[in-house]
Amino acid sequence: MLPRGRSSFVALGMATALLALLPVVAPPYYVELGTYALIYAMLALSLQLLVGCTGLVSLGHAAFYGLAAYTVYLITPPGRGLSILLTLPLAMIAAGLAALLVGALSLRTRGFFFLMVTLAFGQMLFFLFHDTKLGGGTDGAFLARPLLGAFDWQLPLTRRQRPYAVYYVALAQLVAMFVGLVLLLRSLFGRVLDGIRVNEHRMQALGFDTYRYKLAAFTIAGVLAGVAGHMWAMHRGFVNPELIGWHTSAEALLMILIGGLTTLQGPVIGALAFTALGEVAQTVTERKLLVEGLVVLLVVVALPKGLSGIALPRFARHVPSAEKKANG
Amino acid sequence: MAEPRPANPPVLATVGLTRTFGGLVAVRDVSISLRQGELHAVIGPNGAGKTTLVNMLSGEIKPTAGRIELLGREVTREPAWRMTGLGIGRSFQRINIFASLTVLENVRLAVQAVSARPRRLLRDASRATDLMAKAEQALQRIGLAEAAARHAATLSHGEQRQLEIAMALASNPKVLLLDEPLAGMGPEESQRMTALLKDLAREHALLLIEHDMDFVFTVADWMTVMAEGTVLAEGRPAAIRANTAVQDAYLGGHA
Numbered sequence: 001m002l003p004r005g006r007s008s009f010v011a012l013g014m015a016t017a018l019l020a021l022l023p024v025v026a027p028p029y030y031v032e033l034g035t036y037a038l039i040y041a042m043l044a045l046s047l048q049l050l051v052g053c054t055g056l057v058s059l060g061h062a063a064f065y066g067l068a069a070y071t072v073y074l075i076t077p078p079g080r081g082l083s084i085l086l087t088l089p090l091a092m093i094a095a096g097l098a099a100l101l102v103g104a105l106s107l108r109t110r111g112f113f114f115l116m117v118t119l120a121f122g123q124m125l126f127f128l129f130h131d132t133k134l135g136g137g138t139d140g141a142f143l144a145r146p147l148l149g150a151f152d153w154q155l156p157l158t159r160r161q162r163p164y165a166v167y168y169v170a171l172a173q174l175v176a177m178f179v180g181l182v183l184l185l186r187s188l189f190g191r192v193l194d195g196i197r198v199n200e201h202r203m204q205a206l207g208f209d210t211y212r213y214k215l216a217a218f219t220i221a222g223v224l225a226g227v228a229g230h231m232w233a234m235h236r237g238f239v240n241p242e243l244i245g246w247h248t249s250a251e252a253l254l255m256i257l258i259g260g261l262t263t264l265q266g267p268v269i270g271a272l273a274f275t276a277l278g279e280v281a282q283t284v285t286e287r288k289l290l291v292e293g294l295v296v297l298l299v300v301v302a303l304p305k306g307l308s309g310i311a312l313p314r315f316a317r318h319v320p321s322a323e324k325k326a327n328g
Numbered sequence: 329m330a331e332p333r334p335a336n337p338p339v340l341a342t343v344g345l346t347r348t349f350g351g352l353v354a355v356r357d358v359s360i361s362l363r364q365g366e367l368h369a370v371i372g373p374n375g376a377g378k379t380t381l382v383n384m385l386s387g388e389i390k391p392t393a394g395r396i397e398l399l400g401r402e403v404t405r406e407p408a409w410r411m412t413g414l415g416i417g418r419s420f421q422r423i424n425i426f427a428s429l430t431v432l433e434n435v436r437l438a439v440q441a442v443s444a445r446p447r448r449l450l451r452d453a454s455r456a457t458d459l460m461a462k463a464e465q466a467l468q469r470i471g472l473a474e475a476a477a478r479h480a481a482t483l484s485h486g487e488q489r490q491l492e493i494a495m496a497l498a499s500n501p502k503v504l505l506l507d508e509p510l511a512g513m514g515p516e517e518s519q520r521m522t523a524l525l526k527d528l529a530r531e532h533a534l535l536l537i538e539h540d541m542d543f544v545f546t547v548a549d550w551m552t553v554m555a556e557g558t559v560l561a562e563g564r565p566a567a568i569r570a571n572t573a574v575q576d577a578y579l580g581g582h583a
Contacts, residue, residue, distance in 0.1 A: 188440055188456060189449040195426065195437055202424050205386065207412030207441035207499055 023164050032163050037275035038170040039231050044255040044267035046224030052261045054217045055197035059115050059249050060122030064095040064222040066244030068229030070135050073143040073239045081144040091230035092223045099222020103215045130241040140240025170231050258299045260306025269307050339364050339533035340503045345394035354380040356557040367529035369544045370537050372554035378537045382505050386418045387411035413442050417501030419492040421508050427481035434480050435463035438498035470494040486517030506536040
């Protein structure tokens with residue numbers, strides 16, 4: 001799961017540098033597309049904490065992502081953007097509280113039932129925003145985007161500069177999230193999640209109250225999905241129920257699947273590839289979903305470890321090595 | 329019975345323990361007690377309810393009726409994870425270890441389960457030297473210290489059974505429940521395990537389920553014979569050997 005050894009970190013540093021260079025070389029359109037890719041990467045990465053790290057497959061993860069975006073909409077007065085220092089924490093708190101509540105109930109179930117219960121909670125939230133006037137109903141709603149600044153001061157950005165600044169904020173958030181998850185998985189807490197993934201029953205026999213650990217992981221994953229959802233609102237300036245719906249949850253799962261279930265970089269690679277694939281499919285055909293589906297199928301059949309399995313084979317080592325080696 | 333049982337109070341005791349699965353009564357009205365320093369063997373034919381009994385004692389399944397008391401405190405409804413914290417360690421009939429982890433990490437998890445404080449959970453696991461020291465102690469005790477850095481999957485069958493017991497020991501239990509610790513072991517491994525179990529029985533209340541009769545009659549201090557979910561007889565091995573009901577029901581030509 002975790003990157004190990006110096007070369008892994010060099011590779012991760014280089015990947016970050018490449019992403020940081022994109023706005024320098026790419027036209028504005030691709031910078032905006034890149035921001036979407038980074039948002040999806042955060043969404044998929046947050047879901048990986050559940051799927052790949054703890055063995056919990058949720059079909060309702062987009063609920064926390066969408067709820068965070070709607071939170072920004074709901075707290076923003078019409079036409080007057082708020083500081084990111086206000087909107088981001090509030091979006092994260094809203095997503096985290098929702099995850100705590102949904103997790104507390106759904107984690108009483110396992111496997112297939114867990115999948116169904118998370119799906120049900122996600123769809124409940126979807127219809128809450130879809131069928132009421134709370135957030136503009138079916139059509140969604142525009143909002144004044146959060147500002148990069150605090151109090152009376154904000155970054156002096158022109159209309160053309162802002163997408164670049166937002167891109168770098170998203171990249172910084174993704175890097176912070178990645179590093180945070182590496183540290184989390186290395187901790188005593190992370191070892192418990194790994195144990196639960198492998199054999200939850202045995203962990204209980206060892207004396208772990210696995211429910212609490214899973215609930216903590218579920219809540220953290222919700223908060224991180226909230227970061228992604230907030231960035232969506234910040235970038236797009238528009239929210240609609242689709243953000244919450246099961247389709248978005250399923251896409252996040254697909255990103256993990258094509259990127260790799262057993263690594264942290266898998267979901268990031270998967271999200272970037274999926275976004276690129278969608279873009280290409282859209283330009284060459286009118287049957288975007290068909291092309292996407294076929295490619296995903298091919299990747300899954302041909303690469304059981306996902307794209308990260310070929311791109312960075314050194315990271316694919318799944319088996320945690322002895323403590324001493326881990327330090328080296 | 330020639331030799332009376334020592335009068336020290338039971339560490340773990342059951343009163344009228346019963347468990348039904350649908351219409352089947354797996355365990356019926358079982359009252360036993362485990363004592364400090366005593367190796368207590370439960371024998372009985374397949375389907376006698378031995379594993380169900382252990383699963384109830386470890387909190388894995390809940391009794392339909394009856395009580396379980398640990399040091400005089402009722403623990404009947406406690407979940408499995410809390411039973412471990414309260415001092416009941418167990419091993420499984422089918423080897424149940426983390427094959428992809430190292431031997432040390434397997435035991436370290438067991439130590440962590442009962443000793444890590446919540447606020448220390450975010451510490452880097454590879455720097456948790458206090459937990460690792462305790463894990464190494466348990467491995468030393470069990471004779472697996474040299475295999476600490478190996479992946480558990482590479483251990484021999486007998487070593488994996490030893491690792492199971494090391495994991496149970498790591499939680500500092502008062503009671504050890506071992507489900508067929510000798511299953512699948514060669515003669516040499518069995519001999520080592522026998523010595524180990526005798527040693528462990530001095531400091532713990534030890535209950536084991538075993539099919540190897542020669543072994544059971546050699547090491548047990550106290551025996552409970554189960555058949556069809558009920559206790560058929562209990563007593564010293566010599567008394568059990570002489571018990572005609574046990575001979576008829578179970579031992580047959582063996583005794």
